[in-house]
Amino acid sequence: MTNPYQASPPPQPPPFTPGAPQRRGSNKFVVFLVLALVVGGAYGASKVLGADKGKSSTSTSASASPSAKPTAKDPGSPESSSDTSSAWKVGDCGGPDASKGADAYKRTGCSDSGASFKAIDIKEASILPGSIQCPAGTDVMIEVSISYNGGKSSGIPTNTVCGRNLSNEHPGDAGAGGGQLVKGDCVTSQAKEVPCGGSGALKVLGLVKTKEECPSGTTDPIRLTISVGRPYDVICTDG
Incomplete structure (x- = not known):
């Protein structure tokens, strides 16, 4: 007689038979899903990279301008404009580029009718314009830079052409009233450069950091507003 309280044993899985086919349906689905994700991700990445490549571009450009007239705030700092020039070297010539603006310049052949100046020195670029000191006799200062996005941005300064x-x-000659301020120039009591010989012109005897460094003969030292990068803070004059 069968015991009614005896539990029936759970069904047992079929024994493993070597060489018999096994169920792999779920494994195939997982592999397919992983492959689909990898392919989809790669395709999406290629589309994004392709779009970025099409939107961004790099171009070489330059910013050129006459050196600014010195003021009591920051004498000798160049202004800023833009043109399509690239790498400059000593001996290159340039001239106005009307297509880029009233204060823009571009490289030209020295025999070209549009040539107006020649590069006498090349300086490293600086984010502190007042720290760039061109040699005496510099009439214009050219800031060369690399622009991105088709030249629409102001660009990264690379060199300064004197x-x-x-x-x-x-x-730019000493006493002529223009260019960067140098020893031998003349200024007003407000540190504005003017041609020597005019009324109220004070002769510059030195450009130093402190009044105590002014040379003998200085009667009216002019202390300037502090400007980071400028090599001097005091104009020594004999006014």
């Missing part, structure tokens, strides 16, 4: 006019007009 140029001298090809004509007989040289405002």
Whole structure:
């Protein structure tokens, strides 16, 4: 007689038979899902990279301008404009580029009718314009930079070109009233550069950091507003 309280044993899986086919349906689905995700991710990444490549571009450009007239705040700092010039070297010539603006310049052949100045020195670029000191006789300062996005941005400065006019007009010469401020120039009591010989012109005897460094003969030292990078803070004059 069968015991009614005896539990029936659970069904046992069929014994494993070597060589018999096994169930792999679930494994195939997992492999398929992984492959689909990998392929889809790769395709999406290629589309994103392709779009970025099409949107971004790099171009070489330059910013060129006459050196600014010195003021009591920051004498000798160049202004900023833009053109399509690239790498400059000593001896290169340049001239105005009307297509880029009133203060823009571009490289030209020295014999070209549009050439107006020649590069007499090349300086490393700086984010502190007042720290760039061109040699005496520099009439114009050219800031060369690399622009991105088709030249629509102002660009990253790479070099500064110190140029001298090809004509007989040289405002950068000492006392002529233009270019960067140098020893031998003249200024007003407000530190504005003016041609020497005019009314109220004070002769510059030195450009130093402190009044105590002014040379003998200085009667009216002019202390400037502090500007990071500028090599001097005091104009020594004999006014």
